[in-house]
Amino acid sequence: MNGIRRRPNLLPLPGVSSGFHMWNDRPNPTRREMLAGAVAVAMAPVIFSGADAQAADVENPLVIDTHQHLWDPAKSMQPTIVKSSGVHRPLYGPVEYAEATRGLNVKAVYMEVDSPADQRAAEAEYAIGLCHDRTQATIAAVIGAWPDDPALAAFIERFKPGGFVRGIRQVLHASTTPPGMCLKDEFVRGIQFLGKQELSFDLCMRPAELSDGLKLSHLCPDTRFIVDHCGNADPVAFLAHPPAGLKPAHDAEVWKRDMAALAKRPNVICKISGIVARAPEMWSAEMLAPIVDHCLDSFGPDRVVFGGDWPICLKRTSLGNWIEALKQIVAPRPVIEQRKLWADNAMKWYKLAVG
Numbered sequence: 144m145n146g147i148r149r150r151p152n153l154l155p156l157p158g159v160s161s162g163f164h165m166w167n168d169r170p171n172p173t174r175r176e177m178l179a180g181a182v183a184v185a186m187a188p189v190i191f192s193g194a195d196a197q198a199a200d201v202e203n204p205l206v207i208d209t210h211q212h213l214w215d216p217a218k219s220m221q222p223t224i225v226k227s228s229g230v231h232r233p234l235y236g237p238v239e240y241a242e243a244t245r246g247l248n249v250k251a252v253y254m255e256v257d258s259p260a261d262q263r264a265a266e267a268e269y270a271i272g273l274c275h276d277r278t279q280a281t282i283a284a285v286i287g288a289w290p291d292d293p294a295l296a297a298f299i300e301r302f303k304p305g306g307f308v309r310g311i312r313q314v315l316h317a318s319t320t321p322p323g324m325c326l327k328d329e330f331v332r333g334i335q336f337l338g339k340q341e342l343s344f345d346l347c348m349r350p351a352e353l354s355d356g357l358k359l360s361h362l363c364p365d366t367r368f369i370v371d372h373c374g375n376a377d378p379v380a381f382l383a384h385p386p387a388g389l390k391p392a393h394d395a396e397v398w399k400r401d402m403a404a405l406a407k408r409p410n411v412i413c414k415i416s417g418i419v420a421r422a423p424e425m426w427s428a429e430m431l432a433p434i435v436d437h438c439l440d441s442f443g444p445d446r447v448v449f450g451g452d453w454p455i456c457l458k459r460t461s462l463g464n465w466i467e468a469l470k471q472i473v474a475p476r477p478v479i480e481q482r483k484l485w486a487d488n489a490m491k492w493y494k495l496a497v498g
């Protein structure tokens with residue numbers, strides 16, 4: 144489905160790096176990298192360096208991070224995502240995000256953080272407030288709501304008019320959410336309602352239940368869906384020899400089949416995000432490549448978007464290292480397809496205006 148080209152040997156990128164370097168301004172390699180084959184970096188194509196790219200783009204190309212989590216306890220937000228993520232700092236706000244993306248030309252779509260039901264209005268207000276603040280990166284928001292909540296319409300009516308809300312998410316992989324939940328009548332009706340409101344729904348579910356997402360996309364053909372985190376694929380499932388003690392969370396072939404089926408749905412796109420957070424401790428770009436490649440090949444260049452999933456990615460590494468790894472993985476693809484992944488598709492999908 145694409146003319147994939149040879150990829151240079153990918154560098155190991157374990158650990159958390161405090162520095163951040165985009166595209167072609169990579170710092171001098173460490174001795175470890177040199178030993179690991181830093182020549183690969185020198186040989187890797189420079190991203191967005193096509194003749195049609197504007198000079199400013201080449202220096203600092205736009206990145207749309209479609210999965211930005213922020214939380215602030217001063218705004219009454221106690222997201223359960225904090226407990227489950229292993230990321231414990233009480234405050235991850237726009238200042239911290241700016242530091243994490245220093246050197247990047249980034250704009251972001253806020254992603255809800257699984258706040259308790261009674262704090263979801265406060266969270267939506269917080270996210271929309273960020274969008275109003277032109278000094279920071281957030282320019283649109285996906286807010287949290289249960290699609291089967293009888294109060295969904297009122298919630299949407301309250302927060303949609305400002306023009307910043309693009310969609311709704313309710314994570315479906317929580318231990319309290321049984322399989323098949325998203326196929327219940329009330330849930331389906333809520334998702335159909337979102338379609339009428341021109342709002343999307345993020346499918347964030349256990350990889351073994353992606354077929355439920357597929358059924359939902361058939362039941363709601365006028366609603367747009369985003370498959371979060373490459374279908375929550377587990378990098379361990381793709382290792383020929385997993386590290387001792389690590390068991391894959393799902394079957395790789397079933398995931399491949401289900402993602403390919405989702406990709407056939409015209410109302411579904413895929414978010415390339417999240418996978419680094421669950422990678423083994425000694426992870427590498429190479430380890431993530433089978434997942435990214437299958438998503439990109441299945442969904443095609445026009446229906447994939449990038450997501451940082453910061454600060455959850457800090458479970459394993461910095462946002463900069465995740466971007467660097469993805470940059471290496473997609474380096475063999477045409478520059479125009481890379482540009483679509485990093486920014487253009489998200490601009491279209493979310494109808495974003497940057498400037």
Ligand SMILES: [Zn+2]
Pocket residue numbers: 210212254452455
């Ligand atoms: Zn996330």
